[in-house]
Amino acid sequence: MTNVKWAFEDFEEGASIPLGSKNVTAAEIIDFASQFDAQPMHLDETAGKASILGGLSASGWHTCCMFMRMMCDAFLLDSTSQGSPGIDYVRWKRPVLAGDTLTGSSTVTAKRESASRPGLGFVTCRHELRNQRGEVVAELQNTGMFLKRGAAA
Amino acid sequence: MSPLDRFFRLGETVTLGSHTFGSEEIKEFARKYDPQRFHVDEAAAERSVFGRHCASGWHTCAMWMRYNLAHREDTHAQPWDGPGPRPQFGPSPGFEKLKWLKPVYAGDTITFTRRAVAHRALASRPGWRLMTLMCEAFNQDGDKVLEFESAVLIQAG
Numbered sequence: 001m002t003n004v005k006w007a008f009e010d011f012e013e014g015a016s017i018p019l020g021s022k023n024v025t026a027a028e029i030i031d032f033a034s035q036f037d038a039q040p041m042h043l044d045e046t047a048g049k050a051s052i053l054g055g056l057s058a059s060g061w062h063t064c065c066m067f068m069r070m071m072c073d074a075f076l077l078d079s080t081s082q083g084s085p086g087i088d089y090v091r092w093k094r095p096v097l098a099g100d101t102l103t104g105s106s107t108v109t110a111k112r113e114s115a116s117r118p119g120l121g122f123v124t125c126r127h128e129l130r131n132q133r134g135e136v137v138a139e140l141q142n143t144g145m146f147l148k149r150g151a152a153a
Numbered sequence: 154m155s156p157l158d159r160f161f162r163l164g165e166t167v168t169l170g171s172h173t174f175g176s177e178e179i180k181e182f183a184r185k186y187d188p189q190r191f192h193v194d195e196a197a198a199e200r201s202v203f204g205r206h207c208a209s210g211w212h213t214c215a216m217w218m219r220y221n222l223a224h225r226e227d228t229h230a231q232p233w234d235g236p237g238p239r240p241q242f243g244p245s246p247g248f249e250k251l252k253w254l255k256p257v258y259a260g261d262t263i264t265f266t267r268r269a270v271a272h273r274a275l276a277s278r279p280g281w282r283l284m285t286l287m288c289e290a291f292n293q294d295g296d297k298v299l300e301f302e303s304a305v306l307i308q309a310g
Contacts, residue, residue: 036215053244089249091247
């Protein structure tokens with residue numbers, strides 16, 4: 001764990017970490033929705049077009065899950081992450097439609113060392129997901145827990 | 154209490170259902186959306202901060218939605234005696250103050266609840282209201298594992 005790229009010390013306030021791009025397929029939208037959010041606009045193109053979302057659209061929870069995977073691939077899997085106590089807010093700003101390509105960023109807004117657990121720190125990030133037109137589709141903020149480099153042995 | 158408050162059971166904590174999280178479904182979800190080692194590998198989980206194989210927090214959230222949706226269909230099927238057409242749930246603009254209070258371990262049985270806290274008219278969208286829901290989940294020992302405040306649009310009046 002000591003040789004991972006991202007430990008607590010490596011997150012700098014104000015720094016923005018790019019998230020890779022993610023193509024959203026109809027099959028993935030339907031797969032997620034059929035398990036967790038089986039509403040017509042998440043399962044069927046015609047029903048989606050008839051809804052206020054304007055097409056076959058991902059469940060908001062699916063968008064959160066796609067964001068999580070993008071964050072895992074961008075830095076979390078190569079970090080000293082100890083999980084997260086929660087999410088301050090999620091705003092679903094625009095529909096995520098089949099065929100969209102998502103990109104995003106995680107910007108460090110604050111960091112502090114734990115008072116009760118030496119070697120652990122909290123990193124707060126504001127995250128943004130955008131579609132291929134550059135429109136923000138989701139905004140969220142959360143705090144993650146990361147070990148310091150020396151504590152990660 | 155107005156017909157709308159009764160229809161949405163304002164102030165009442167409604168049990169949505171219970172789900173036992175199996176090890177395989179935890180891994181299947183995590184491989185797609187959250188492949189951190191403590192979600193996809195039992196042995197690695199035992200060496201991690203969580204101490205045992207546990208579900209992605211997003212998996213717990215998604216499961217809350219599954220049971221919430223099943224209950225929503227029951228809500229829509231109720232008789233409606235108020236003025237105007239029967240109210241309908243619409244899309245959600247988001248949620249806030251989400252806390253993963255305890256891990257959901259493989260084998261845990263989680264019970265999901267929701268409570269309609271308040272609703273108000275939207276000046277920008279006549280015929281729509283914004284409802285706030287307190288959403289929670291508890292394990293088999295009664296410990297709260299998840300809470301968040303959700304907002305949802307409702308079409309009413």
